[in-house]
Amino acid sequence: MRPVRIVHLGLGGFFRAHQAWYTGAAPDAEEWGIAAFTGRSRELADQLNTQDGRYTLIVRGPEHDEMAVQRAVVAAHPGTDLTAWLDYLARPQVAVVTLTVTEAAYRRNPDGGIDLDHPDVRADLAALREGGGLRTVPGRLVAGLATRRAAGAGPLAVVSCDNLPGNGEVTRRVVAGLAAEADPELAGWIADHVSFVTTMVDRITPRTTADDVRAVAERTGWADAAPVVTEPFTEWVLSGEFPAGRPAWDGAGARFVDDVHPHETRKLLLLNGGHSLLAYAGSARGHETIAEAVADPVCRGWLEQWWDEASHQVPLPAAEVDAYREALLDRFANPRIRHTLAQIAADGSQKLPIRVLPVLRAERAAGRMPAGAVRILAAWIAHLRGAGAPVKDAGAGPYTERAGSVRDVVALLAPDLADDEALIAATGREL
The missing domain is CATH 1.10.1040.10 (N-(1-d-carboxylethyl)-l-norvaline Dehydrogenase; domain 2)
Structure with a gap:
């Protein structure tokens, strides 16, 4: 099995058609397994685990489909499994955390910082100080980074793949703001050891239908419970540092630039x-x-x-x-x-x-x-x-x-x- 070196939050169709596809298509794919977490529900995680993380990617062109089994995801978890999340983040071999969580999940105030007045953010702040479950994406990131610091697991990169201008800086601000409220020393460690990479992602990925599931079974003979449909076009542009390494995504067509804007x-x-x-x-x-x-x-x-x-x-x-x-x-x-x-x-x-x-x-x-x-x-x-x-x-x-x-x-x-x-x-x- 590929070793888990990437942890992803936001297990869904787009992630599996985009970042997971690039990871699986990279020339060093065997070195980079992904442990992926849903937002909260466990249904998709259970489906993928039953299939050892495998799923069919249906690339739907104007005239015909191409189908290929994807293997980059090696473990799937519901987003509520905080124990597993913290365990992965404490591992030195984990080098990258990627996110596809939608614009609203960053919990920003009108000025772009963390919304400390939001009830879920307040609850997470209390949980970070005293223990307990977490409700927000910034809360999960801060908790994971606190665990990584305590374990001495070293630096890593956080890579937002959401449709937000300057998504790397957006992520840095909300994480740094929440960490500073919870533990100023942790905020300093994050500033020194965690990079926030900015990206532009592009691949249209509609919802999978029952007809798509049937089409995979008829064509391949495999009753795949979780195929993904996408278009032939794909693009990924990234800017930032990867202090603990990264897959050779550029070998699969991703571009690394000085300015994503x-x-x-x-x-x-x-x-x-x-x-x-x-x-x-x-x-x-x-x-x-x-x-x-x-x-x-x-x-x-x-x-x-x-x-x-x-x-x-x-x-x-x-x-x-x-x-x-x-x-x-x-x-x-x-x-x-x-x-x-x-x-x-x-x-x-x-x-x-x-x-x-x-x-x-x-x-x-x-x-x-x-x-x-x-x-x-x-x-x-x-x-x-x-x-x-x-x-x-x-x-x-x-x-x-x-x-x-x-x-x-x-x-x-x-x-x-x-x-x-x-x-x-x-x-x-x-x-």
Whole structure:
């Protein structure tokens, strides 16, 4: 069995199609096993353990599927198994911790630091000081690093793979902030021994269906309970240090750069922002998937308009941006990838500030009224009012309560724009 040298938090389809795939495809894959933890539930962990961590990756092109068994995951645990989590982090051979936990899981306050007023963060702070179960991702990371320090297990890298600008710095801030409150000496040790790597990740991974499970069984003869469907395209760009080593991910196509920012901006605004537009506006027009929405000439026109605005804020050569847009159209239009708009619409209160507001602010500062950005904002407010995909967003409560007033929603989402009368009016007209 491959030795566990990577611990992952956020066991799900995207991780298994992306980071686990890169690890399994690396030329030194036999040296790098992954122990993966779910968010909380144990169902997927149990399924994978029954299969010795193996699962089928279905790469779904426009015309046919390619299937391959993946073996990078050697152990799976429910996220509630704190004993196993701490045991792995205390091992010197563990060199990397990776995360795919969604934007909301970092528990940030409006300034980007750890939200010490959040009840779950307060509970974790008490548990870190006195013992007990942990509720949050920052809490689990701090507890693991405290255990590593006590064991003298040496340095390691923490690698966020979530769709957050500067996700390495985001992770560092919340971990350092919580550690400083729990134990200032631990915070100092983390600063000296733990690196926080910034990444850009890209691979569309829709939810697996019962039909996908049947297709694997029919084609391979193996009753795989946990296959993953993904697209042919994949990209991973990383920046940062790995003080205890890493797999040769670059041998599998990952890129290591000095600055991830241009690449993450391109992806967050064009792919993720485009997804949010189609999720809210496309579902309001009756579509269920990205492929259906992008085939609608109206939605396609809206998408191009948004991309024209967003491209102004992407710090890459125009030719590279244009090529990425063309590739995105092909990816979005793949009729065999059933990426549902309802799945993408989730957690909009966390996503819009990252995917849409930077463009909206920049365009308004330049004296322009960005119709594409306004449309996404209006479509999201319509979504809060009941149009299109159902609301599935832990942070939506204050917004749905005020969804009848454009100004109130904008004041919550972007207080600096709440007095922009032209923007409020334009959003109201678009609604």
